[in-house]
Amino acid sequence: MTASVYLAAVGPEGLAQVARLCAGHAHYLAEKLAELGFAPMSGKPFFNEFLTSCPVDAHQLVNRLAEHGILAGLPTHDGILWCATELNTRAEIDRVVSVVKEVCDR
Amino acid sequence: MKLLFERSVAGRKQTIFPDLDVPEATFDETLIRQSAPRLPQMAEVDLGRHYTELAKQTHGVNDGFYPLGSCTMKYNPRVNEQVAALPGFADIHPLQPEETVQGCLGAMHELEGMLAEICGMDAMTLQPAAGAHGEYTGLLLIRAHHLANGDTGRTKIIVPDSAHGTNPASAVMAGFTVVSVPSDAQGGVDLDALRAAVGPDTAGLMLTNPNTLGLFDPNIVEICQIIHEAGGLCYYDGANLNAVMGHARPGDMGFDCVHVNLHKTFSTPHGGGGPGSGPVGCKAFLAPYLPNPRVVERPDGTLAFSCDEQSVGKVRSFYGNFLVAVRALAYILTLGREGIPEASASAVLNANYLAHFLSEAGYVLPYGERCMHEFVIDVGPLKAETGVSAMDVAKRLLDFGVHPPTMYFPLIVHEALMAEPTETESRETLDEFVGLMTGILKEAHEDGERLHSAPFTCPIGRPDEVKAARKPHVRYEFDEEG
Numbered sequence: 001m002t003a004s005v006y007l008a009a010v011g012p013e014g015l016a017q018v019a020r021l022c023a024g025h026a027h028y029l030a031e032k033l034a035e036l037g038f039a040p041m042s043g044k045p046f047f048n049e050f051l052t053s054c055p056v057d058a059h060q061l062v063n064r065l066a067e068h069g070i071l072a073g074l075p076t077h078d079g080i081l082w083c084a085t086e087l088n089t090r091a092e093i094d095r096v097v098s099v100v101k102e103v104c105d106r
Numbered sequence: 107m108k109l110l111f112e113r114s115v116a117g118r119k120q121t122i123f124p125d126l127d128v129p130e131a132t133f134d135e136t137l138i139r140q141s142a143p144r145l146p147q148m149a150e151v152d153l154g155r156h157y158t159e160l161a162k163q164t165h166g167v168n169d170g171f172y173p174l175g176s177c178t179m180k181y182n183p184r185v186n187e188q189v190a191a192l193p194g195f196a197d198i199h200p201l202q203p204e205e206t207v208q209g210c211l212g213a214m215h216e217l218e219g220m221l222a223e224i225c226g227m228d229a230m231t232l233q234p235a236a237g238a239h240g241e242y243t244g245l246l247l248i249r250a251h252h253l254a255n256g257d258t259g260r261t262k263i264i265v266p267d268s269a270h271g272t273n274p275a276s277a278v279m280a281g282f283t284v285v286s287v288p289s290d291a292q293g294g295v296d297l298d299a300l301r302a303a304v305g306p307d308t309a310g311l312m313l314t315n316p317n318t319l320g321l322f323d324p325n326i327v328e329i330c331q332i333i334h335e336a337g338g339l340c341y342y343d344g345a346n347l348n349a350v351m352g353h354a355r356p357g358d359m360g361f362d363c364v365h366v367n368l369h370k371t372f373s374t375p376h377g378g379g380g381p382g383s384g385p386v387g388c389k390a391f392l393a394p395y396l397p398n399p400r401v402v403e404r405p406d407g408t409l410a411f412s413c414d415e416q417s418v419g420k421v422r423s424f425y426g427n428f429l430v431a432v433r434a435l436a437y438i439l440t441l442g443r444e445g446i447p448e449a450s451a452s453a454v455l456n457a458n459y460l461a462h463f464l465s466e467a468g469y470v471l472p473y474g475e476r477c478m479h480e481f482v483i484d485v486g487p488l489k490a491e492t493g494v495s496a497m498d499v500a501k502r503l504l505d506f507g508v509h510p511p512t513m514y515f516p517l518i519v520h521e522a523l524m525a526e527p528t529e530t531e532s533r534e535t536l537d538e539f540v541g542l543m544t545g546i547l548k549e550a551h552e553d554g555e556r557l558h559s560a561p562f563t564c565p566i567g568r569p570d571e572v573k574a575a576r577k578p579h580v581r582y583e584f585d586e587e588g
Binding site for chain 2: 004005007008009010011012013014015016017018020021023024025026027028045062063066071074086089090093
């Protein structure tokens with residue numbers, strides 16, 4: 001029910017904009033993380049979620065982000081899974097990246 | 107009324123999302139769809155009016171009396187909705203670090219403890235998504251227990267003939283064979299038939315108490331003893347817990363495991379406002395088999411999820427319908443130690459009041475006026491006299507803004523109407539219902555033929571309910587598809 005109200009509210013144009021925002025934000029985040037040494041684990045296209053290597057301890061990184069009020073990154077057995085959506089903003093993503101950089105620089 | 111797609115106007119839209127604030131991601135053309143999705147294009151005001159119209163065509167608890175037997179359609183308190191909407195409960199993700207959801211774990215832990223106390227059990231899981239799912243989970247616990255004992259020959263589950271239809275279905279789903287035992291003349295389990303049914307192949311018994319006739323089985327302790335002496339375990343179908351909560355506990359009657367329906371007894375919404383939730387409780391010896399993970403308290407007082415190797419595994423993703431559990435917790439905390447037994451006492455009183463006055467009005471109550479939270483009317487004699495069936499009476503009630511009682515259940519009464527008023531209805535509402543039912547009885551005697559066409563005021567009258575259930579037509583077909 002909620003999903004059908006949502007789809008009717010956003011309509012065809014809104015849904016496409018959601019996709020543009022999701023993909024744009026995720027690719028922007030991936031690019032910034034790659035500059036810090038978080039290499040994509042797959043060369044294949046991705047939408048709003050992507051797996052990277054994690055040059056620092058993934059759990060420590062996630063905890064540090066949480067201390068900054070950011071829940072980002074899901075540690076996996078060989079890296080870390082990231083995600084960005086239409087609800088995020090460029091400023092928020094920049095904040096995530098700055099905290100990640102701070103952990104990497106330690 | 108028009109459907110969403112029929113209200114759609116090309117180019118009409120709502121501005122919800124911001125412009126892209128980062129470079130646009132590019133994809134290979136082969137990955138991009140070539141045509142826009144066919145979704146409705148509407149203004150917010152028209153969307154609002156559309157759903158308001160749909161809501162008006164739907165009867166809910168807020169629209170009128172809803173005595174749907176065995177479903178416990180009580181009022182869903184608004185404060186529960188407010189509590190469940192708190193950001194700390196609503197805006198979370200099940201994969202968040204435990205340290206960031208201690209309050210949610212606390213809510214789950216508290217609710218488990220309170221439900222265990224109400225049911226007389228030692229441990230609970232909130233994972234099952236509804237009542238029948240809870241039955242299935244409970245049966246998995248029983249199976250795990252027997253298998254852990256090397257007892258592979260216990261393949262049969264005993265179910266009384268007055269049981270909810272989900273009981274035998276759940277038993278078969280869990281890999282058991284079902285043995286049905288008849289009811290005695292008073293509507294309880296026939297003890298001699300039960301003794302004859304048990305044996306070394308008995309895995310357990312599934313029982314609702316009070317049963318679907320609204321009768322508390324006076325032999326309940328003996329029934330559980332017969333099963334236990336045969337080596338089986340006893341499962342309590344908690345669908346009718348609203349009749350006894352705060353007064354009697356399944357664990358004290360002899361049951362080993364139980365499910366409760368949060369969407370019945372604990373006031374959380376059914377159906378469209380749901381989803382449901384069917385927590386399962388058990389005695390300590392079954393607790394290691396409960397679905398993983400369970401909420402446990404660490405030595406430092408913080409809470410964490412923990413998995414047990416003996417667990418039957420997960421029965422649902424993550425932790426069940428968590429926000430439903432939050433609503434139930436709010437309900438129990440609102441009612442408290444005094445309110446819980448008061449609610450069930452009022453539910454029983456309301457049912458007895460209604461049973462008495464409907465009997466006085468001329469309806470036949472095959473098991474007498476005394477009942478627990480619900481009772482069964484037998485429309486058979488009226489049908490024999492006037493041709494008016496349980497279906498006709500039920501359909502006529504729709505004209506008066508009342509949801510009918512459950513029809514044609516339990517199966518042991520052929521023209522059954524099963525009514526459960528719940529504690530949340532006032533005396534005035536019950537009196538109005540008696541008045542309506544009295545009027546329908548009069549109509550049946552004066553012009554019974556006419557009632558075969560009821561209802562007369564609803565958007566639709568008598569749909570083909572079998573076809574509607576088996577071949578629902580819920581997909582919009584665009585013109586070009588013919």
